[in-house]
Amino acid sequence: MNDYWPWWAGAAGLALVTINYAIATDRSFGVSGAWDRVLHWRTERRVERANAQVTDDAVLIEALAAATAGPLGAPPLTPAARPSGSGGAGTPGPDRQPPAEASSSMARLLPAPLVSQVGLLLSILVGGWVAAVTSGRFQLRLDMGEGFRQIVTDKPTEMVAALFVGGVLVGFGTRLAGGCSSGHGLNGCGRLQPVSIVATAVFFGTAVLVSFLLWKVI
Amino acid sequence: MRTRGAILIVNIITGLALGFTVANIGFGDYAELNRMFTFQDLRMFLSFAGAVAIIVVAFAVLRVRRVPGRIHAGVVPGAVLFGTGWAISGGCPAIPIVQVASGCMPALVTLAGIAVGIRLCRWANTRYLRIDSGSCAR
Numbered sequence A: 001m002n003d004y005w006p007w008w009a010g011a012a013g014l015a016l017v018t019i020n021y022a023i024a025t026d027r028s029f030g031v032s033g034a035w036d037r038v039l040h041w042r043t044e045r046r047v048e049r050a051n052a053q054v055t056d057d058a059v060l061i062e063a064l065a066a067a068t069a070g071p072l073g074a075p076p077l078t079p080a081a082r083p084s085g086s087g088g089a090g091t092p093g094p095d096r097q098p099p100a101e102a103s104s105s106m107a108r109l110l111p112a113p114l115v116s117q118v119g120l121l122l123s124i125l126v127g128g129w130v131a132a133v134t135s136g137r138f139q140l141r142l143d144m145g146e147g148f149r150q151i152v153t154d155k156p157t158e159m160v161a162a163l164f165v166g167g168v169l170v171g172f173g174t175r176l177a178g179g180c181s182s183g184h185g186l187n188g189c190g191r192l193q194p195v196s197i198v199a200t201a202v203f204f205g206t207a208v209l210v211s212f213l214l215w216k217v218i
Numbered sequence B: 001m002r003t004r005g006a007i008l009i010v011n012i013i014t015g016l017a018l019g020f021t022v023a024n025i026g027f028g029d030y031a032e033l034n035r036m037f038t039f040q041d042l043r044m045f046l047s048f049a050g051a052v053a054i055i056v057v058a059f060a061v062l063r064v065r066r067v068p069g070r071i072h073a074g075v076v077p078g079a080v081l082f083g084t085g086w087a088i089s090g091g092c093p094a095i096p097i098v099q100v101a102s103g104c105m106p107a108l109v110t111l112a113g114i115a116v117g118i119r120l121c122r123w124a125n126t127r128y129l130r131i132d133s134g135s136c137a138r
Helices: A007-025 A031-039 A041-072 A100-107 A114-135 A146-151 A156-177 A181-190 A194-217 B004-025 B030-037 B043-062 B075-089 B095-101 B107-129
Strands: none
Touching: A007 A181, A007 B004, A007 B043, A031 A041, A031 A114, A031 A156, A031 A181, A031 B107, A041 A114, A114 B004, A114 B095, A146 B030, A156 A194, A156 B075, A156 B107, A181 A194, A181 B043, A194 B030, A194 B075, B004 B095, B030 B043, B030 B075, B075 B107, B095 B107
């Protein structure tokens, strides 16, 4: 008997995390994507700088359009140039909204900042540590537990090899598939995206098959 | 809530909650994971499936936008590799972090393997595969 959460508490917890993230950021999160970007941080920094330049240019164009539309009496060209009030449609002047709406819609198409991906990975570590300590499960050890010993191997060298090879398959596979259990499984399936439903069905089905092989055959 | 600072804070809160939740569900426990994948115990499976069901309803009600994505050539082979690796090592990309956080040091080897696999995938894709996989989570 274990002291893990009942299924409904786990479901509620995972759902809350995913829904809150989507509401707060208008994005979806994925741990393999975060790993990918952090591990390729040099390239990602360059991409981020280039994206920032493009966004700045877009904001500048919007601002110029808003500024020139006023004196010329031209109708607003973009949503960003609409007047803030309900009356006085097309009224030019200083009460125009800044082009925040356009820049915001552009910014949300960009990936989350690299630093936020580092924050995500580190905070998973802290969250896991808090859970382990508060539940009394924290224990420094050099094995993977009784389950791994019985099902996979009880030899330390084979354990290291299995974990490394398994890790390589996870890393390679998640990036090839474009996501993992959080990106495809929670966020993608939650949005009923066909690619995520296919990926989740395949990785879960494969894991079931391999687990049965490990348990019953090997 | 979409400035860089706000996204950073949301990511930190999400990471804390995700790590806490995943650890308390038991995803870091290899025996529990194997019992889920072999249907000996449906508790963790129901946690995951129940979460997806709640998210589907909530996203539909909230009209959450979809993320661009299509079924490209890498989806099925990638998912097969991922499923195999998950069943062997007990780790999807978040779980070894939680395992290390609970004191399980061999999970560092899994993390090293994941890092190698991720870098290998980008290298292989750039040079040979050339699959425009996009990403489900950017």
